Amino acid sequence: MRGKSTEEAMVSSGMNAVEMLKADHRKVEGLFEQFESSTTKREKMKLIKEVINELTLHTKLEEKLVYPILLEEKEEEDMAQEAFEEHHVVKNVLKELSSMDGSEENLKAKMKVLSELVDHHVQEEEKEMFPALEKTGEDLTALGEKISQEKMKLMQRGSGRRSTRASAKSSGRKTATRSISRSTTGRRKAS
Ligand SMILES: [Fe+2]
């Protein structure tokens, strides 16, 4: 049996949902910073791969476990829809990045645009969405536990890496984000 990786140790550290998602945000920001100062093609490609994996995992977790809670709240519905759309744009860029080999002259520009998209999205999540999530009365510790379990599951399946590669190859594949319906019942606290 292999030992726990740093990542696995982190996801099971008992952080609540918001703390956990913010930690992901900081991690990705760090990767973008490293990319900015990286000099070799090898280093750049390694960082791009990490960004793709991190963002693929993170967006999946939010779409499956966090955004549906806000879609159920009348006043937060528009914000959640907007966040899905922003993920959609981010994923399109990730798809393009995943088919690049490092020789493209627009690689740096593409990463810059991605980092700006992510930065804008993160600002909205942290300034508006997460405070709104806190107000829903959802148990954020339990949600954190759910997120960390789902994260482990996805990481064990290597889902992030595989799905990005697969989606780069089959361009016709639809993103399933919108299928996370409003039909999630029983989440709302009884009023
Ligand atoms: Fe997000």
Ligand SMILES: [Fe+2]
């Ligand atoms: Fe996020």
